[in-house]
Amino acid sequence: MELPVEAAQAPAAIKAPLASSTSSRNWSEPLAFVIMVAVLAVAPLYIYPMFLMQALCFALFACAFNLLIGYGGLLSFGHALYFGWASYLAAHSAKVWGFPPELAILTGTLTGAVLGVVAGSLAIRRQGIYFAMITLALAQMMFFFALQAKFTGGEDGIQAIPRGRLLGLIDLNDQLAMYGFVAVVFLAGFLLIYRVIHSPFGEVLKAIRENEARAISLGYKTEHYKLLAFVLSAALAGLAGATKAIVFQLASLTDVHWTMSGEVVLMTLVGGLGTVFGPVAGAVVIIGMQNYLASVGEWVTVIQGVIFVVCVLLFRRGIVGEIAHLLRIRL
Numbered sequence: 206m207e208l209p210v211e212a213a214q215a216p217a218a219i220k221a222p223l224a225s226s227t228s229s230r231n232w233s234e235p236l237a238f239v240i241m242v243a244v245l246a247v248a249p250l251y252i253y254p255m256f257l258m259q260a261l262c263f264a265l266f267a268c269a270f271n272l273l274i275g276y277g278g279l280l281s282f283g284h285a286l287y288f289g290w291a292s293y294l295a296a297h298s299a300k301v302w303g304f305p306p307e308l309a310i311l312t313g314t315l316t317g318a319v320l321g322v323v324a325g326s327l328a329i330r331r332q333g334i335y336f337a338m339i340t341l342a343l344a345q346m347m348f349f350f351a352l353q354a355k356f357t358g359g360e361d362g363i364q365a366i367p368r369g370r371l372l373g374l375i376d377l378n379d380q381l382a383m384y385g386f387v388a389v390v391f392l393a394g395f396l397l398i399y400r401v402i403h404s405p406f407g408e409v410l411k412a413i414r415e416n417e418a419r420a421i422s423l424g425y426k427t428e429h430y431k432l433l434a435f436v437l438s439a440a441l442a443g444l445a446g447a448t449k450a451i452v453f454q455l456a457s458l459t460d461v462h463w464t465m466s467g468e469v470v471l472m473t474l475v476g477g478l479g480t481v482f483g484p485v486a487g488a489v490v491i492i493g494m495q496n497y498l499a500s501v502g503e504w505v506t507v508i509q510g511v512i513f514v515v516c517v518l519l520f521r522r523g524i525v526g527e528i529a530h531l532l533r534i535r536l
Contacts, residue, residue, distance in 0.1 A: 256492070261388060262449040263472065285464075287438075291317040293357050297363060300367060305371070341466070367454070409425055475524060480526050487524070
């Protein structure tokens, strides 16, 4: 029996818009990445490099957090644990053990990964608010340990951290050299996250986020995937924290305080949860407010709260999420 002409042509009609949508998605993210790289290349000519380096460190931190919540559906209220302790270990290894900057940052990254294994193994046994509360409790416990430990310097922190020479060749005391190194670290971390998101592993993570019971029924060991995502997110957060310690030559209690965990949540939500470039935009906005509105003192926190409320009410997808929705592209 022959199908009607309309029925025979239906698949082609369906495939056409799908192909168009797929092609737009194929070019939108690479184009956005090229634009971002171009902006990073020329930005030091117009903007203070220290601000740019701070923004890049926090952008990487927010991207790491977004990998966990935006694609794994796991809300952590304790990501300052990995960011802050990585900064402490990187600072200590550079100042006391005499490590070069690349090894100091690697030490911080491994610290974040190890803490991620320990905390993640405990936290992923629970879901929802229980998962979030376990991560917060572990972070607070380690905050009080940092307050009492001698090698962290207590309330004074670890100061005057030497930047050293990268690979024994490049003097990182030069601002532009330091900026170039931070930009490379950020782009490497960003590309790694992008690759993970678009890999089969990333697709499984999205499936777990949408319906974990169905993923289990398909034979996936979801706890293994969630733990790996948690450790990867913690390691990248550690990379951001360690880099920040070398940039600012300081590791302090601020880096491990619960407010740091709150800030990275704010950055991700303002920029766009579950988008690739959203956390970067969110970090730039929040760090920009902290720097350029510093003259208003404590009112910065109030202004951040107002902006957060406005974004939740008017831009529920975040800044980048709304732009992607309006242009019907993926960012």
